[in-house]
Amino acid sequence: MADDAAPVREPVLQPGHTLTSVTARISEVVLSGRTPRAWSAALGVSLALVALLIVSITLLLIRGIGIWGVNGTVMWGFAITNFVWWIGIGHAGTLISAILLLLRQSWRTSINRFAEAMTLFAVASAALFPLLHLGRPKFFYWLFPYPSVFGAWPQFRSPLVWDVFAVSTYGTVSFLFWYVGMIPDLATFRDRARGRFAKVFYGVLAMGWRGSARHWKRHEVAYLILSGLATALVVSVHTVVSLDFTAAIVPGWHSTLFPPYFVAGAIFSGFAMVLTLAIPLRALYGLQDFITMRHLDNMARLLLATGMIVAYGYMAELFTAWYGGDPIERSTHLDRLTGTYAPVFWLLLFCNVLVPQVFWSRRMRSSIPVLFGASILVNIGMWCERFVIVVQSLSHEYLPSMWRTYSPTRWDVATFAGSIGLFLALFLLFLRFLPSISMAEMRQLVAARPEEGGS
């Protein structure tokens, strides 16, 4: 890239920081007890959306999924669109934490913790939808192989059962990874907390961590192995999600392209969400020294790179539909370009293919409004992509007599908005009560700086 010739790159940590200042600066975000007004306002809005979610779910449980716009033809609607979208967003957290750790990218250090938290909360929001979409959510546990009196077992050849295992494994491993990395920081909070309640709270969570050299060694080894395992996991989760589609014979779904295309889209949307969260976060808590322009620049580059992979996916999808010569596939894809849902398709092309191209320019990558705006547009674009895959394909199956459109009801929209509220509320609470930047790893950065050189 032309930018390789750039004079001096922004550091991953602004100079002048010591072990003491890094620890004090990051822990005061939580322990000082000062709550920015913007935080309270944001939490208020999020909780209002959570209230809306609770109302929508209650109504759904009373009346059934008839309150949604789904019908016998387009039976997946918003619920599965949202599920795939949320699960995809989670991927960037694991990618930043695990893959960039294995690749020894030191810039991941200050953003990994909150990206992991984002993963967890995105998975929580995602998991809501298939459960609610079951129609009878109280029987969700039938999906697990538990010894029941029915004498029947789950059908392990079904991708929907694979999905249950993939998503629950993903949630569990993401939680373990997040918590293990946080133990030393919780010990710091325990040692610095002033109130009795805070001391006990963080003390219990820190489990008596005292920073022994032997403990650190085992911790480092376990963390490294976990990151290797999480790397293997992150490519499998969206692959399994995509198999929910490809294993069906619905035109527009039945394609070998889907697994890599879904994984790339997941990482793409995840990085967009990390940017969407990182930009207000650093402004809100004045963390510009730790989350520097270098981080934002790198994430913009990753958006551009993964955006190109996604664009290739769109191209390959249309090309194989045309070149394969199957009239049904052709008809479905033609409908995608010109039919009822064409505006959504063109919007997704604009958001996911055109918008990231601005990041070829260094000036755009260093402009906060452009970064923020583009990240929002990519989030929207990726949601539209999921919508087109789920809804448009189902609305245009083999015979004209099977064609039927879907339009969301207000409760579809309310549930989706509520899930965003749930995600934001959990994230805001995390910022307020847990270490949002890994202090132990920042200290390592400080200690290693003289040798680090310019990279």
Add this chain to the structure above:
Amino acid sequence: MTAPFGYMAEFRTPEEVLAATRKARERGYRRMDVYSPFPVEGVAEALGFERTSVPATVLVGGLLGAAGGYVLQVGLNAVDYPLNVGGRPLNSLPAWIPIMYELTILIASLFAVLGMLALNGLPMPYHPVFNVPEFARASADRFFLAIEAADPLARLENPREFLDGLRPERTWVLEP
């Protein structure tokens, strides 16, 4: 006064604590530990702690997960409740792969975390080092070397004098 648990010295930098640990090991101390706010490279080796059994634990977990996933699916879908789907073989390995893969990762990760905690003896609500108020900085910006009173050499000489000779910031006697 009861017999002390040990003796502890405070250092300012990771280099100082590493040098002090090497000197203590040369002197002949074995039952000692270093406490630091981040993993200091070389300290674990200087303490004579070269290998951990965490990786082996993870391997066992991974193998259990893979085998468990296979047995679970064959047992349920081919033996206990045979399900003929499209005439495919009842025990069709390719269809079992995704769940075996996920369970391998799940059980291996659980073993990694629980194994690490168990080997570290965590959770441990009480430890004598916490009796020193200044030890709070071990999780922020200071480095500590502690020699246990139970060390064979500590019976022959006073470790506190030895620690004082390393030019630390301060030294303490650790109450048990």
